[in-house]
Amino acid sequence: xxxxxxxxxxxxxxxxxxxxxNDANEADIAECLNDLDQEELAIVFRLLNKDxxxxxxxxxxxxxxxxxxxxxxxxxVSSIISKMYVDDAADLIEELPANLVTKVLKNxxxxxxxxxxxxxxxxxDSAGSIMTTEYIALDEDDTVKDAFDNIRKTGLKKETVYTAxxxxxxxxxxxxxxxxxxxxxxxxxxxxxxxxxxxxTVNTTDDQEAVAKMxxxxxxxxxxVIDSENRLVGIVTVDDALDVLSEESEEDFEKMAAMAPxxxxxxxxxxxxxxxxxxxxxxVLMLSSIVTGxxxxxxxxxxxxxxxxxxxxxxxxxTGGNCGSQASTMIIRALATDEISxxxxxxxxxxxxxIALLVGATxxxxxxxxxxxxxxxxxxxxxxxxxxxxxxxxAKSLGCILPILAKQLKLDPAYMASPMITTMVDACSLVIFxxxxxxxxxx
Amino acid sequence: xxxxxxxxxxxxxxxxxxxxxNDANEADIAECLNDLDQEELAIVFRLLNKDxxxxxxxxxxxxxxxxxxxxxxxxxVSSIISKMYVDDAADLIEELPANLVTKVLKNxxxxxxxxxxxxxxxxxDSAGSIMTTEYIALDEDDTVKDAFDNIRKTGLKKETVYTAxxxxxxxxxxxxxxxxxxxxxxxxxxxxxxxxxxxxTVNTTDDQEAVAKMxxxxxxxxxxVIDSENRLVGIVTVDDALDVLSEESEEDFEKMAAMAPxxxxxxxxxxxxxxxxxxxxxxVLMLSSIVTGxxxxxxxxxxxxxxxxxxxxxxxxxTGGNCGSQASTMIIRALATDEISxxxxxxxxxxxxxIALLVGATxxxxxxxxxxxxxxxxxxxxxxxxxxxxxxxxAKSLGCILPILAKQLKLDPAYMASPMITTMVDACSLVIFxxxxxxxxxx
Numbered sequence: 001x002x003x004x005x006x007x008x009x010x011x012x013x014x015x016x017x018x019x020x021x022n023d024a025n026e027a028d029i030a031e032c033l034n035d036l037d038q039e040e041l042a043i044v045f046r047l048l049n050k051d052x053x054x055x056x057x058x059x060x061x062x063x064x065x066x067x068x069x070x071x072x073x074x075x076x077v078s079s080i081i082s083k084m085y086v087d088d089a090a091d092l093i094e095e096l097p098a099n100l101v102t103k104v105l106k107n108x109x110x111x112x113x114x115x116x117x118x119x120x121x122x123x124x125d126s127a128g129s130i131m132t133t134e135y136i137a138l139d140e141d142d143t144v145k146d147a148f149d150n151i152r153k154t155g156l157k158k159e160t161v162y163t164a165x166x167x168x169x170x171x172x173x174x175x176x177x178x179x180x181x182x183x184x185x186x187x188x189x190x191x192x193x194x195x196x197x198x199x200x201t202v203n204t205t206d207d208q209e210a211v212a213k214m215x216x217x218x219x220x221x222x223x224x225v226i227d228s229e230n231r232l233v234g235i236v237t238v239d240d241a242l243d244v245l246s247e248e249s250e251e252d253f254e255k256m257a258a259m260a261p262x263x264x265x266x267x268x269x270x271x272x273x274x275x276x277x278x279x280x281x282x283x284v285l286m287l288s289s290i291v292t293g294x295x296x297x298x299x300x301x302x303x304x305x306x307x308x309x310x311x312x313x314x315x316x317x318x319t320g321g322n323c324g325s326q327a328s329t330m331i332i333r334a335l336a337t338d339e340i341s342x343x344x345x346x347x348x349x350x351x352x353x354x355i356a357l358l359v360g361a362t363x364x365x366x367x368x369x370x371x372x373x374x375x376x377x378x379x380x381x382x383x384x385x386x387x388x389x390x391x392x393x394x395a396k397s398l399g400c401i402l403p404i405l406a407k408q409l410k411l412d413p414a415y416m417a418s419p420m421i422t423t424m425v426d427a428c429s430l431v432i433f434x435x436x437x438x439x440x441x442x443x
Numbered sequence: 444x445x446x447x448x449x450x451x452x453x454x455x456x457x458x459x460x461x462x463x464x465n466d467a468n469e470a471d472i473a474e475c476l477n478d479l480d481q482e483e484l485a486i487v488f489r490l491l492n493k494d495x496x497x498x499x500x501x502x503x504x505x506x507x508x509x510x511x512x513x514x515x516x517x518x519x520v521s522s523i524i525s526k527m528y529v530d531d532a533a534d535l536i537e538e539l540p541a542n543l544v545t546k547v548l549k550n551x552x553x554x555x556x557x558x559x560x561x562x563x564x565x566x567x568d569s570a571g572s573i574m575t576t577e578y579i580a581l582d583e584d585d586t587v588k589d590a591f592d593n594i595r596k597t598g599l600k601k602e603t604v605y606t607a608x609x610x611x612x613x614x615x616x617x618x619x620x621x622x623x624x625x626x627x628x629x630x631x632x633x634x635x636x637x638x639x640x641x642x643x644t645v646n647t648t649d650d651q652e653a654v655a656k657m658x659x660x661x662x663x664x665x666x667x668v669i670d671s672e673n674r675l676v677g678i679v680t681v682d683d684a685l686d687v688l689s690e691e692s693e694e695d696f697e698k699m700a701a702m703a704p705x706x707x708x709x710x711x712x713x714x715x716x717x718x719x720x721x722x723x724x725x726x727v728l729m730l731s732s733i734v735t736g737x738x739x740x741x742x743x744x745x746x747x748x749x750x751x752x753x754x755x756x757x758x759x760x761x762t763g764g765n766c767g768s769q770a771s772t773m774i775i776r777a778l779a780t781d782e783i784s785x786x787x788x789x790x791x792x793x794x795x796x797x798i799a800l801l802v803g804a805t806x807x808x809x810x811x812x813x814x815x816x817x818x819x820x821x822x823x824x825x826x827x828x829x830x831x832x833x834x835x836x837x838a839k840s841l842g843c844i845l846p847i848l849a850k851q852l853k854l855d856p857a858y859m860a861s862p863m864i865t866t867m868v869d870a871c872s873l874v875i876f877x878x879x880x881x882x883x884x885x886x
Contacts, residue, residue, distance in 0.1 A: 023641050024641070025641065025643055025661065027660050027661045027662070031660075148626070151626060152626050152627060155623060155626065155627070156627065161623050161626070162605055162622070162623075179605070179622055179626075180598060180604050180605070183591070183594060183595050183598065183604070183622075184595060184598070184599065198466050198467070198468065200468055215685060216682075216685045216686065216689060217470050217474075218468065218470045219470070219682040219685075221664065221681075238664075238681055238685075239658075239659075239662040241685070242658060242659045242662075242681075242684070242685065242688065243659065245685065245688055245689065246659060246688065246780070249692040250776060250780070252696075253695075253696070253699075253772055253776050254772065254773070254776075256696075256772075257768045257769050257771075257772035257773075257861065258765055258768070258769060259769050259772070259773075265777070265782045266773055266774070266776075266777040266782050266783060266791075267777075267782060267783060267787065267790065267791075267794075271794060271797045271798050271801065272801075274773075274794075274798050275798050275801040275802060278766075278769050278798065278802060279801075279802055279805055279806075281765070282762065282765055282766065282769075282802060282806060283805070283806065283809060285761060285762070285765055286758060286761070286762045286765075286806055286809075286810055287809075287810075289757050289758040289761040289762070290758060292757035292758065292761075293754035293755055293756075293757055293758050294754065296753055296754045296756070296757065297751070297753075297754040300750055300753075303753065304747075304750065307743055307747065308740070310739055310740075310743075310746065310753055310756075311736035311737065311739045311740040312736055313736075313739070313753075313756055313757070314732050314735035314736055314739065314756070314760060314869050314870075314873070315729060315732040315733060315735070315736050317757060317760060317761075318728060318729070318732040318735075318760075318862075318865065318866055318869060319725065319728070319729045319732070321764075321862075321865070322701055322724070322725055322728055322729075322862050323721075323725065325700045325701070325861065325862065326700050326701060326702050326721050326725075328700075329696055329697065329699075329700035329702070330697070330700075330702075330709055330717075331709070333693060333696050333697075333709075334708070334709040334710075337689070337693070339708045339709050339710060340709060340710060344710065347710065348709075348710075351710075351714060351717075354714045355714050355717050355718050355721065358714065358715075358718040358722075359718060359721055359722055359725060362722055362726070363722075363725060363726065363729055366726060366729075366730075367729055367730075418700065418768065418861050418862075419764075419765050419768065419861075422761065422764070422865075423761055426757050426761060427757075430757070
């Protein structure tokens with residue numbers, strides 16, 4: 001699409017471009033604008049349908065939004081902000097540099113500014129920070145007809161109109177209803193008789209990931225957010241839940257590969273920022289593996305006497321690391337998706353021990369057997385075989401216990417992933433290896 | 444919740460239990476039923492509100508569904524299936540063992556059986572396999588009033604009523620409209636004038652992950668699925684997209700930890716199945732690291748002359764592996780989320796080289812410096828420092844190039860993750876290490 005737009009621009013076919021943009025989807029236009037330079041951006045944005053411009057603006061990348069705010073006149077900023085949903089406006093304010101925040105806020109109505117501040121006051125990653133304060137509110141004495149009139153009148157400005165909340169004068173949440181339910185009822189029916197009173201709610205301070213998982217479980221289109229006094233303060237919509245789920249799993253992928261999580265796209269994040277995200281864990285893990293080196297040094301006599309032992313070090317370290325990573329990945333994910341909780345620790349451990357014995361026995365037979373045959377040395381094969389079995393049990397034990405302990409200690413289990421587990425297992429597996437070797441081989 | 448239910452059961456307070464279940468949410472009840480034994484299940488399920496029973500059944504785990512089908516009479520099965528959405532019914536058929544499939548199908552109406560087969564014929568993981576064939580279809584000559592009447596009449600049986608599709612006699616897709624848009628229009632207005640003609644569609648054979656990502660991008664509640672002749676065959680709803688996104692990222696986590704992906708929950712999957720998912724990659728990687736062992740053997744003279752060199756092997760292997768995993772994780776995820784594509788390979792590589800130089804230099808200064816001081820041996824410190832820099836560049840290069848190459852070759856980049864990269868980097872980093880050592884130290 002961006003090629004087509006650039007071609008229209010090059011040929012100055014603005015009328016055709018306008019018609020083309022008019023037919024295109026907002027999300028596609030936003031994606032295309034991200035790839036234009038400052039000058040092109042200014043032209044294209046002004047050709048957009050005024051009603052769609054705010055929606056397209058809300059869908060642009062953070063830095064394209066920033067570039068747009070720089071270009072636009074005060075009047076244009078004001079028009080866009082007034083049409084933006086308040087949660088999108090709050091996101092914008094959060095990402096902009098200070099000088100542009102000023103430009104945006106001075107072009108925002110007092111009412112909207114108040115709503116934006118309402119959202120900004122909640123901690124990052126809380127339900128409050130991703131909610132919108134625009135929703136359909138009904139009175140319990142309304143009729144179905146009142147409800148439809150209300151939705152028709154105010155609906156265009158709300159992010160979702162399909163779920164409506166029934167509140168009292170103090171904004172306490174009394175019930176919930178949906179347009180689908182309302183459509184099945186008589187116009188004269190009272191909302192009180194239609195509404196569902198057992199409302200599933202989230203609290204403003206709930207973690208956004210927990211909120212997103214509730215959408216997955218309950219298949220709702222929106223969830224009401226209440227404060228500590230059961231007053232409705234906003235709603236979270238399913239599209240926000242989708243964003244949160246993607247964002248949180250990206251974060252976990254990065255943490256599990258020993259990186260500080262970042263929110264930027266790979267190509268957009270600078271080399272320096274990527275360096276900073278990666279170096280801390282690399283240093284920590286590098287310095288930790290000095291311990292493993294010390295262990296090797298202390299068995300210098302063993303490998304001086306039987307030099308071939310050294311050549312098995314990488315195989316034992318790698319296999320131990322892989323066994324541990326498999327277990328820790330399974331457990332970290334099972335904790336993240338609430339399939340297991342810390343109280344399951346012994347059940348999980350017992351399971352991993354049995355898996356480790358099967359895995360270890362298979363590896364021992366294959367590799368121990370190979371070594372016994374290749375070197376015509378049954379003792380050496382036995383040393384490797386036993387080491388693999390002990391290492392598998394140890395690696396899978398650490399791999400399942402450490403994430404659960406982290407969770408219990410309110411740390412993020414995702415950090416107990418492959419890199420950390422591998423470093424620990426390395427040291428232990430070499431101790432096992434050299435001790436088995438010393439016990440079975442006459443050195 | 445399950446404790447409360449069990450207590451009611453124990454005290455035989457069935458009336459109270461029925462009232463309790465009546466007030467509870469369907470998803471919560473389904474979760475609770477998963478934890479009951481066969482006998483409890485039979486009692487509780489029969490206490491459920493008949494209208495909600497099918498919905499609760501659809502939300503239960505695969506194996507609870509299986510246990511239910513075993514318990515229920517033909518008549519009960521028939522009643523549930525008739526109320527289930529056709530995509531949920533198709534999922535059920537897919538997961539049940541053959542004897543129970545027969546029981547279900549003989550209690551399913553011919554019409555529904557036809558619809559189920561329509562879905563089952565599409566390949567697993569395709570848009571066709573996750574769609575439902577129940578949606579609101581309108582004629583372009585309908586008025587807004589006709590549309591509402593249609594929704595009111597048929598809506599209860601449709602998974603979503605908020606998006607309606609306008610089709611011609613041959614089921615070609617002409618346009619789309621939403622209840623929100625319809626509510627803003629006059630009753631007498633023709634659908635033709637309200638509908639959006641530029642419809643974003645997916646094809647039956649499109650990958651489910653790509654479809655799920657479209658929901659994230661466009662914020663739709665439903666997407667129409669068309670066949671190769673632009674005929675509407677079904678719709679995918681946003682709740683399915685949420686399921687697919689979770690499922691696909693779990694799969695990637697498992698693949699990236701060198702496991703065959705599984706769909707079962709951790710605690711429910713047998714030890715034997717877990718063993719099978721894990722052992723293949725462990726064997727492959729273990730046998731690959733024999734190469735690394737061979738490399739070490741070939742430098743036997745070097746570490747016989749300078750035994751301290753051996754003690755650096757774990758540190759170099761681990762650091763190389765971690766550097767490589769960081770890069771590969773970033774790239775695998777960036778490929779999965781379409782932030783980069785194979786054509787970006789040189790841009791990405793150049794970026795990783797610069798990051799690697801910064802990272803390598805830092806590691807070299809810290810650890811090379813430490814070694815130079817500790818052993819009072821500048822040459823040894825230099826060997827370690829240079830090895831770390833070269834290893835970082837090599838590891839990050841492999842970590843970014845291999846996943847991109849895999850994608851280019853239509854393989855799954857997720858397998859080019861930590862375990863695979865670590866095994867490759869191990870061998871290379873040791874070659875670097877011993878060669879730098881041989882070049883700088885007089886052996």
